[in-house]
Amino acid sequence: MTDWSTASAATVAEAVCTGQVSARAVAEAALARIAAVDPRTNAFTDVLGARALARADAIDAGIRRGEAPGALAGVPFAVKNLIDVAELPTRAGAKINRDRAPAARDGALVRRLEAAGAVLVGTLNMGEYAYDFTGENVHDGDSRNPHDLGHMTGGSSGGSGAAVAAGLVPLSLGSDTNGSIRVPSAFCGCFGLKPTYGRLTRAGSFPFVGSLDHLGPMARTVHDLARAYDAMQGEDPEDPVATTRAPEPALPDLEDGLGSLRVAVAGGYFARGGDPEAFAAVARVADALGATRTVEVPEAARARAAAYLITAAEGAALHLDRLRARAGDFDPAVRDRLIAGAMIPAPHVERAQRFRRWYRAAVLDLFREVDILLAPATPCRAPRSGQKTFVIDGVELPVRANIGLFTQPLSFIGLPVVVVPVRLDDGLPLGVQVVAAPWREADALRVARVLERSGAVRAPVAALD
Amino acid sequence: MPNPEAPTTEPDLAAYAAAAAPVLGLTLDPAWIAPVVANLRVLRAAADLVAGFPLPDEAEAAPVFEA
Numbered sequence: 001m002t003d004w005s006t007a008s009a010a011t012v013a014e015a016v017c018t019g020q021v022s023a024r025a026v027a028e029a030a031l032a033r034i035a036a037v038d039p040r041t042n043a044f045t046d047v048l049g050a051r052a053l054a055r056a057d058a059i060d061a062g063i064r065r066g067e068a069p070g071a072l073a074g075v076p077f078a079v080k081n082l083i084d085v086a087e088l089p090t091r092a093g094a095k096i097n098r099d100r101a102p103a104a105r106d107g108a109l110v111r112r113l114e115a116a117g118a119v120l121v122g123t124l125n126m127g128e129y130a131y132d133f134t135g136e137n138v139h140d141g142d143s144r145n146p147h148d149l150g151h152m153t154g155g156s157s158g159g160s161g162a163a164v165a166a167g168l169v170p171l172s173l174g175s176d177t178n179g180s181i182r183v184p185s186a187f188c189g190c191f192g193l194k195p196t197y198g199r200l201t202r203a204g205s206f207p208f209v210g211s212l213d214h215l216g217p218m219a220r221t222v223h224d225l226a227r228a229y230d231a232m233q234g235e236d237p238e239d240p241v242a243t244t245r246a247p248e249p250a251l252p253d254l255e256d257g258l259g260s261l262r263v264a265v266a267g268g269y270f271a272r273g274g275d276p277e278a279f280a281a282v283a284r285v286a287d288a289l290g291a292t293r294t295v296e297v298p299e300a301a302r303a304r305a306a307a308y309l310i311t312a313a314e315g316a317a318l319h320l321d322r323l324r325a326r327a328g329d330f331d332p333a334v335r336d337r338l339i340a341g342a343m344i345p346a347p348h349v350e351r352a353q354r355f356r357r358w359y360r361a362a363v364l365d366l367f368r369e370v371d372i373l374l375a376p377a378t379p380c381r382a383p384r385s386g387q388k389t390f391v392i393d394g395v396e397l398p399v400r401a402n403i404g405l406f407t408q409p410l411s412f413i414g415l416p417v418v419v420v421p422v423r424l425d426d427g428l429p430l431g432v433q434v435v436a437a438p439w440r441e442a443d444a445l446r447v448a449r450v451l452e453r454s455g456a457v458r459a460p461v462a463a464l465d
Numbered sequence: 466m467p468n469p470e471a472p473t474t475e476p477d478l479a480a481y482a483a484a485a486a487p488v489l490g491l492t493l494d495p496a497w498i499a500p501v502v503a504n505l506r507v508l509r510a511a512a513d514l515v516a517g518f519p520l521p522d523e524a525e526a527a528p529v530f531e532a
Contacts, residue, residue: 302518305511312508324490327497336497340504343485348512353526355515360527401507 005033006167006461009075009224013117016074019063023056023074027119030076034121034168037464040149042141043162045081046088046123052076055119070117071227077171080157081123082130083107083215084204092206093126093156095139095329096322107204108239109173109215109232116231121169124159128331130175130208131315131338132156133183133403134383138331142385146462147189147428151382154187154403156180157218161188164218167461171219171228175205177212178307179377179407185218185419186377186431190459191225191448192218196438197414198243200229201236209314210241212307212411220459222449225418226250229441243439250442254449261443263291266375266435269300270406273393274379278406281422281430282376288456289447295370298362299355303409306352306359308401312341313349333400360413367437372447376406377419377431410435418444420457432457478502478509 004012004026015021031049038044059069079085082092084103091097105111110120125143127135135158136142143158145151146166153162157174161184164172174181176194185192193216200215207213217228233247265271265286271279271294286292297303316323316338323342327335366373379392379402389396410417415438419431434451436444451457482501486493493501 299518302514305514308511309508309515312504320489324492327491327494332497332500336500337504339486339491339493339497340482340501340508342489342491343482343501343505344508344512348508348515350526351512351520352515354520354524355518357527358518358520358524 005029007170008221009072009170009219009227010221012075012170013071013073016059017069023059023119024053026074027052027056027076027121030121030169037166037168040464041144041146041162041166043124043143043159043166043168044078044122045091045125045140045159048085048120048122052119052121055114059117059119070115071231072113073117075118075171076121076169077113077118077173078122078124078163078169079110079120079173080126080160080175082126082175082206083110083173085110085120085123088123090206092130093128093137093140096326097206103204105204108201108236112232112234113228118171124163124172126159127156128334129319130156130177130180131334132400133179134158134400135161135184136385144385145188145382145428146464151384151428152187154184154378154382157184160218161185161190164188164190164220165462166464170224171217173215174218176214176216176411177208178311178411179404181216181218182377182407182417182419182431182433183403185421186429187382189421189423189429190218190220191222191421192216192419193225193229193441193445194411194417195229195441196416198241199416199439199441200232201239201242203236203238207318209311211314212311214411220461222445222452223254226254226445245439248439248442250445253442254446256446258289258447258450261371261447262369263289263372263374263447264293264295264370265291266297266373267294268296269409270297270375273405274376277381277424277430278376278379280424281432282374284422284424284456285420285432285451286374288451288454291374295366295373297366297373297409299359300409302355303359303412304405306355307408307412309344309349309352312337313344316341356412363413364437371436371440371443373435375433375435377433378403379405381428381430406433414438416441416444418448420448420451421459422457475506478505481505
């Protein structure tokens with residue numbers, strides 16, 4: 001008998017469409033599992049039981065009337081709490097934001113997923129204002145890694161990773177400015193998609209760094225990731241950077257295999273500065289794809305430094321009024337970084353933006369020679385909760401600022417990335433970034449599917465029971 | 466982030482933070498100075514790293530960033 005609470009989105013949608021199970025029964029199963037498990041994972045900040053059941057009933061009623069329920073019929077999902085949900089203040093992980101007026105309507109991606117039949121069951125824990133790689137939150141408590149509750153989920157979309165890995169929902173949404181979808185996907189052992197900058201609308205979400213912010217899905221199968229991604233594409237005049245390109249669905253070609261795609265491992269910067277296991281995970285994926293070529297992403301260290309500067313400066317500018325009025329209500333680690341960010345001399349930020357243009361052109365040149373780059377997602381497995389420093393290449397570094405050293409140079413120029421989860425042993429998972437050229441999400445998803453079919457990557461529900 | 470190109474003499478970042486705070490309309494609790502300075506140090510190293518890359522005067526930032 002199918003356990004609907006941990007079934008994949010595709011399994012749920014097909015069963016709901018064919019009348020094998022009602023959307024209501026699926027929603028009830030998800031809500032029951034959240035109630036039973038989430039006290040341990042702390043992934044959810046709001047559970048929207050009444051809303052979810054009403055929405056599920058509406059889907060079931062539509063099916064009885066003969067209406068087509070959509071590609072995500074009855075699929076429970078949850079969103080990082082920086083995405084608007086009607087009637088809730090959009091807290092973005094912050095104490096300060098709880099005083100905001102409730103959102104008048106759902107964020108654009110919530111509306112698009114629900115238009116495809118999905119059922120929102122709650123909002124998810126996150127690092128304050130998304131300035132975080134740990135998944136820790138001083139106000140709501142830390143989200144905890146379902147594969148080992150004593151370890152970090154990664155952040156800032158920590159609840160999004162924990163909820164999917166714990167089997168509380170088959171699908172979640174996160175945001176990624178410097179790695180905040182990719183890091184928790186890696187630490188929690190999920191698939192995650194950070195699309196091309198501008199691909200998915202961010203309307204109705206609380207910003208962090210406008211020129212770097214992306215929204216995207218996390219799931220336990222590549223098919224689910226692609227199904228959600230396809231449902232969310234499309235232009236949106238309410239997001240000034242949302243693309244006007246026509247949607248390019250990933251599902252139709254998902255099973256087409258590698259074909260002529262040229263795959264290379266990112267060397268240089270991406271081949272040092274991490275635990276050997278991080279590179280072993282990349283080698284596992286490269287072997288499964290038959291990829292033997294290595295290429296160097298030029299000036300990746302400088303790209304990371306430039307992303308770091310732009311993030312601090314833009315983030316500080318966004319929050320300056322709150323820093324003036326309510327500095328004491330911030331998470332201290334976020335506050336101190338934002339205050340320092342406000343003090344960056346303007347020429348340093350302008351230089352970083354100019355470098356960004358050079359770097360973008362250089363990396364696009366690289367994509368003339370290859371279609372897919374492979375790189376580690378993080379320099380290590382999930383650190384212990386509360387861990388402040390780690391040792392990388394013999395140097396002790398602060399955890400919070402350095403978890404994203406392999407993700408930042410890629411989001412800096414908006415490249416699409418699918419994180420695939422690798423299990424090298426019985427320990428915590430690791431993630432590998434499958435990186436494509438701008439607007440080639442479908443290629444990255446195809447490669448991820450090849451890897452999933454080969455058994456090289458997988459995202460089982462964590463053994464919490 | 467370690468940066469071999471960073472200057473070896475560090476300016477007085479605590480004095481800089483104390484002077485910049487009122488310019489920005491910020492009030493710094495004395496306990497925040499040390500962590501703010503630690504962050505300024507990291508940011509300065511990042512700025513030095515970026516500045517170490519030669520860019521022609523004509524290399525303008527893209528007014529709208531699109532991948």
